[in-house]
Amino acid sequence: MFKIGAKIASVLAAAAFVLPQTNLPAQAASETTVSIAAAADLKFAMAELQEAFEAENKTIKLKINYGASGNFFTQLSNGAPFDVFMSADMSYPEKLVEKGLADKDSLFQYAIGEIVIWVPNSSKIDLNKPGMDSLLDPEIKKIAIANPKHAPYGRAAEAALKKLGVYDKIESKLVLGENIAQTAQYVESGAADVGILAVSLALSPAMKPKGRYVKVPLDAYPEMRQGAVFMSASKNKEAAKALVAFMNSETGKKILYKYGFSLPEKKN
Numbered sequence: 036m037f038k039i040g041a042k043i044a045s046v047l048a049a050a051a052f053v054l055p056q057t058n059l060p061a062q063a064a065s066e067t068t069v070s071i072a073a074a075a076d077l078k079f080a081m082a083e084l085q086e087a088f089e090a091e092n093k094t095i096k097l098k099i100n101y102g103a104s105g106n107f108f109t110q111l112s113n114g115a116p117f118d119v120f121m122s123a124d125m126s127y128p129e130k131l132v133e134k135g136l137a138d139k140d141s142l143f144q145y146a147i148g149e150i151v152i153w154v155p156n157s158s159k160i161d162l163n164k165p166g167m168d169s170l171l172d173p174e175i176k177k178i179a180i181a182n183p184k185h186a187p188y189g190r191a192a193e194a195a196l197k198k199l200g201v202y203d204k205i206e207s208k209l210v211l212g213e214n215i216a217q218t219a220q221y222v223e224s225g226a227a228d229v230g231i232l233a234v235s236l237a238l239s240p241a242m243k244p245k246g247r248y249v250k251v252p253l254d255a256y257p258e259m260r261q262g263a264v265f266m267s268a269s270k271n272k273e274a275a276k277a278l279v280a281f282m283n284s285e286t287g288k289k290i291l292y293k294y295g296f297s298l299p300e301k302k303n
Contacts, residue, residue, distance in 0.1 A: 067274040070116065071099045072107040074123035074261065075216035076148060076188060076233035079240065080294040081121075087290065088281045095274045103214035105185025111136065111266065118269040119278070123148060123215075123233075124187035125262035132264060141265035141272070145282055146296035148259035149234045150191050151248040153222060160229060162249040166199040169249075170229065178208045179227035181215045187259060188215040192231035195255040222246075234295035261296070 073081055078101050085097045104122040111120055111131060120137065122128050125144055131137035152169060154160050162169050170178060181189030189211070196202035210226070212218030215233050222230030223242060237248045265275050281287050288298055 066094050066096055067271055068096045068098050069118045069271050069274050069278060071097060071119045071121060072111065072115070072117040073099050073101050073121040074104045074107075074187070075101045075214035076123055076235050077101070077121060078216055078236070079238075080235055080291055080296065083290050083293075084282065084287060087286055088278060091281065092274075092277055095277060097278065101214070101216060103182070103186040105187075106214075109185075114268075116268070117266055118271045119263060119265055119275050121145070121261075121263040122187075123259065123261050124190075125260035128262045128264035131266070135267065137264040137266050138272075141275075141279075142262065143264075143279065144260055144262045146261045146291055146298060148188070148191075148261050149253065149295060149297070150188060150195065150231055150251045150256065150259075151234050151237050152229060152251060153219075153232045153237050153242070153246050153248040154229050155222070155225070155246045158228065158246075162247065166255070167196060167201050167251065170196075170201055170205050175205075175228045176208060177210050177221075177227040177229075178205055179210050179212055179218045179221040179230040181218045182211040182213060186212075186214050186218075188218075188231075188233050191256040191259055192251075194257060195231070195251045198255045199252075238293070238295050 081099055085099065089096060104124050104127050107120060108127040108130065111117060112134065120128055120131065128137060128142055132139045132142055152162060152167065154162065160169055160172050160175065180192040183189040183193045210221060212221055215236065218230055219232050219236045219242060221227040223245060234250065236242055265272050269275065291298065
């Protein structure tokens with residue numbers, strides 16, 4: 036009897052170690068992770084949106100990668116495994132729909148972006164000059180913009196420089212960031228004297244106290260329609276719909292507005 040009891044005790048002791056571990060896969064399975072390819076201008080706004088969204092949606096986690104919209108478009112065209120694409124240029128999600136890689140019904144415009152001229156607080160550059168004439172200051176040696184080849188904010192900056200007649204005069208001073216976030220790092224670190232940035236970055240906690248800015252006239256560059264879409268191969272579309280609903284909620288809209296994003300319904 037003693038031997039049998041000892042064996043039972045041994046089995047129960049082993050079970051005590053096993054049972055808690057069997058709950059882990061079930062807990063993990065109850066969570067859905069939505070993988071997002073997001074334009075770099077969204078970095079700070081999305082961080083705040085993510086925190087608020089996940090607080091309300093306990094079973095959904097957002098995994099966000101930031102970069103240039105054009106680069107993400109190329110990756111997604113080649114099968115990159117993202118659930119949602121949030122682009123700084125609406126044309127990229129639209130092209131993915133045309134390719135049959137994204138769901139047409141999920142396509143939506145979430146904001147309109149704007150560009151600004153930003154300098155650190157220590158700069159003596161006068162930003163009050165009309166148009167973009169402040170960039171003609173001879174003290175300026177380097178001007179940071181995002182690479183126009185794949186960054187929508189870079190294309191907007193280039194268009195504005197040309198429209199306002201200063202591009203040819205300052206072209207040799209341009210330094211190109213891989214995306215708008217890297218562009219901001221250039222001017223924030225002092226690698227460039229001035230930067231043409233997304234207003235969302237100028238208003239971010241990391242940059243707002245460190246510099247000052249002036250908005251570039253809206254009629255100097257094409258309207259920056261920012262849009263998103265669900266990838267057709269995604270298996271997490273229901274969770275992605277919850278994110279879209281949150282972005283369209285009053286809380287979501289306030290966060291976007293806080294970072295300088297005009298909302299489509301207010302832009303007529």
